[in-house]
Amino acid sequence: MKNLDIAILRSFVAAADYGSLVLAAEYVSRSQGALSMQISKLEDMVGQKLFFRSKSGVKLTEAGTNMLTYARKILSINDEAITATESSNLQGVLRLGIPQDLGLKYIPELLGQYKRAYPNIRIITHVDSNHNLSVRVRESELDIAFLFSTIKIEDATFISSLATKWIGAKDYVFNDNTPLSLIVPPAPCHYRDMAQNRLKEQKLNWQLDYISGNMLSIWAAAEAGLGLTIRNSLNIPPQLQTLDHINQLPPLADSTLWMLESTNNNHKIRQQFINFLCPKLTQMLSVHV
CATH class of the missing domain: 1.10.10.10 (Winged helix-like DNA-binding domain superfamily/Winged helix DNA-binding domain)
Structure with a gap:
């Protein structure tokens, strides 16, 4: 055999x-x-x-x-x-950072599985912007963070690559005669930068009309017809649509999910957590690739 x-x-x-x-x-x-x-x-x-x-x-x-x-x-x-x-021998605290995209659906489910398997490990989860998470890992305030970016993050591990989409209301209509109203997070934000840079390259007029660090607020503004936004292909509400059919909108680079680790001494718990979570997360995200 x-x-x-x-x-x-x-x-x-x-x-x-x-x-x-x-x-x-x-x-x-x-x-x-x-x-x-x-x-x-x-x-x-x-x-x-x-x-x-x-x-x-x-x-x-x-x-x-x-x-x-x-x-x-x-x-x-x-x-x-x-x-x-291993679970009976491992105990301690792990500080995790995740962006809102993963905090709405994917990571909470996996953390529930992890907690049941490792009841003696406490996970403290921080949901924050990609920029803030990166800073906090490098300053050892977090042990691990998952970050979306359109460029390679130094010392980070590749997890998955997702399409980036223009997103708007179901009845959104492109109008050549008026500036595009953008709904974006506060700076610094790679989604915001990408939208502005690609529109500049296409010589399309635009203006920032709604700025929010809350993803649900951004979705609500888009649904209300206040403008269009860009985001990866995760968690797009059914009341919104991707705007791939509007040829005037420029194509967008993929959003890559990276995992960034601290250099602190919490290595054993950190590595065990990575071995548990990353294969499951990659499998979950593979349907969106």
């Missing part, structure tokens, strides 16, 4: 989630060549081609899709066993 290697399965799942051997290799902390060899070894073991490979990345074959289902189950049971064994 053949035995599947947990490390190889983890690399396989990462490649499936990211659709890229380069990004998957970065996630599992291996070279691209080493990860590619792992995938080939798994394909040899099961006697099936698991990925279609192209210059743009990798895509699961039918056999790969079937294998992914089992790989997730095996990894889940493996991680659950490790968690159950």
Whole structure:
């Protein structure tokens, strides 16, 4: 009987989630060549081609899709066993920072799972702007922060890449004769900067008509027809629409989610938390890629 290697399965799942051997290799902390060899070894073991490979990345074959289902189950049971064994010995506090995009839906669900698995670890969660979270991690006020950015964040780990969208009310109509009304967070904000810079490049007139650091307030303003905003593809309310069909609006760069760690001494809890949460978060976000 053949035995599947947990490390190889983890690399396989990462490649499936990211659709890229380069990004998957970065996630599992291996070279691209080493990860590619792992995938080939798994394909040899099961006697099936698991990925279609192209210059743009990798895509699961039918056999790969079937294998992914089992790989997730095996990894889940493996991680659950490790968690159950370790949980009684691990205790302490971890300070986590997240942006509003993740605070509305994804992270709270995962934190609930984590708390049940590790009842002796207290998680203090701060929901803040990407800029403030970055500063607080570098000043060791937070142990870990998840940040959205359109550029690479130094010393951060790639988690996922999401489309950035122009968003407006269901009845939003583009008007060439009037400046675009923008609904944006306060500066500094990469979404705000991206919107302004792309409109300038297209020589479109715009004005800041609604500024709020509260995401729900931004959604409400857009629904009321006060203007348009930009955001990643997470949590867009059903009463709003993406404005991809308006050709006059310039295309936007993807929003990348990064994980930034402090250099403080809280390493064991921090690493254990990362091992628990990141694979689950990546899987959740993969449907939005």
